[in-house]
Amino acid sequence: MHAFQLPNYLYDVNIISVTIRLLLAVLFGGVIGLERGANNHPAGFRTHILVCVGATLAMLTDQYICQYLATNADPARLGAQVITGVGFLGVGTIFVTGKHKIKGLTTAAGLWASACLGLALGIGFYSGAVIAGILIFISLALLPKVENYFYHNTRMINLYVEMDSLHNYRDFVSKIKNMGITVLETHVSSSGPVATSGMAFHISIKLPKSLRFDEIRDMLYDFEGMVLLEEI
Template identity: 45%
Template sequence: MGELEISLRDVNTLSIMIRLSLAAICGGLIGYDRGRKRRPAGFRTHILVCIGSALVMITNQYIIEIMKYDTDPTRLGAQVISGIGFLGAGTILITGKQQVKGLTTAAGLWASACMGLAIGIGFYEGALIGCIFILGSMTLLHRFDAFVMSKTKLIELYVELVSVKSISKFFDFVRNNNMEITNVEIIKTRTSEELVGLFVTIKQKEKHDHMKVLTLIGTLDDVVIVEEI
């Protein structure tokens, strides 16, 4: 192990600057992807989480190596891992159409905190490899996940109909097109007292592209809005 590498593993001005800079870069990469997709926690939030986590571990290492206190080197880091949950919970939202949003962002914040802890203790290799995997999961796997979801037989829809009387007509239309309704919830819409909203889970007997199913349902005269949720 060379002198530079030893220096970067110890707590000194150079290692602190490099660790915090690396935390800002790695956290920024994750946050940029979230910010570009207009998620609640974006570029600055991820940077702050990663830098804060790194600083916690640097402080922990400083307490042990410089101040010579005999304590658990993972103690402060454990508090970060559990404490970051409140920030992640704030990014999870349930929309008016009962869609759960923000789970990936919350997981990204937690992963950024863990990445910051690795950087803060000087585990550069693990942090950089982890950054690549986290970023890859958020970007490349997002497309794969969307592709898989679009090919499943189950489709969850939000449908608005012109009146309550249209519900039975809608059900008959679905059944006549080789599909079945496995779950349904009826709600009042905010736009009009006459319109009725449905949260519907439809199971296809033959697998089709979801957009094709949406287009088919949209052809029914009584359907005002149809969206996949």
């Protein structure tokens, strides 16, 4: 029994159901892709549509094989291959910046979710596809505001620092410890400095409850030998 009481022919492989499923794949893939593209992410409108339509077609092909050619075939075989293949595609959207900041994870996850959405559409799981499509869009378009609110008020901060010398960096670490800031981890950046011929460092700190990073940002930037200071 299906969650949505749709006509039975929509769950079979025929010209009407194939058209509806592929059009829904274009619609949902396009909506998700528009959100990514509008925010200047690597995989946008057309990429998400192609992934979603391709996954839908794979499951349609699976259902067609099981329905008309080999009734004992495994209907999940092509779908499993699609999920694996999209995983490799998603890796292409992930990159690490010179400051060791990882970008593209959300876009890669969005591609993978679009593929799963297409698989649901392709097999005729309309209710799951519609609900998932709405939730995926909400996750990408609206939840970042919630995420930013909590991250803005976090006590744990990762900093990228460029100093003109190792001596001044050691003084910098010593002075922030005297401010009650806990230094959790610090290491030299393997990629080298971006803005100077000095030295680049990554440092993880934990602020006391009485301090906010916005309140001490300018003060940290004024330390002797400081060339660049960014939160990552």
